[in-house]
Ligand SMILES: [Zn+2]
């Protein structure tokens with residue numbers, strides 16, 4: 001008998017793991033679900049005129065208009081709500097539950113985030129697309145947080161897969177599958193790939 005615990009790629013980050021998804025990876029999904037209702041409300045503040053200062057000559061680094069449009073986008077039906085509703089509908093579909101409909105986008109964000117939180121363990125144990133769920137949540141939380149805090153997006157670095165495809169990775173990329181040849185890379189393996197030059201814009 002082999003008494004070493006069997007391990008396989010974590011279904012979220014692709015690094016070796018004994019459980020299907022690392023506890024830390026489950027926790028990051030949980031933190032993102034917990035953060036979204038609050039970020040949704042904070043994005044409302046980003047829409048209030050005057051928050052980003054008036055005069056155009058004060059050397060503001062971020063233009064207020066695109067920022068507000070992005071906040072508006074995330075707050076509309078199909079923004080943050082769209083990501084949560086898609087996964088909540090998928091969960092209800094798989095379990096044979098009826099998806100609750102909400103009267104406002106804000107109530108839907110709260111309700112769907114809570115539904116996904118309550119079922120997070122099961123999703124991590126069973127859902128075939130848990131990586132997509134985790135990736136979409138990380139992406140939209142990052143986008144919302146950058147609008148709220150005024151941070152810039154993490155810098156993307158182009159690296160070359162041996163098949164010739166250029167992958168763009170950043171320090172918060174947990175792992176990636178090359179869409180061209182299907183090879184799976186962990187975060188560390190991505191950064192071991194050869195740098196693919198300066199010409200690719202983020
Ligand atoms: Zn993991």
Ligand SMILES: [Zn+2]
Pocket residue numbers: 161162163164165178179180181182183
């Ligand atoms: Zn490839």
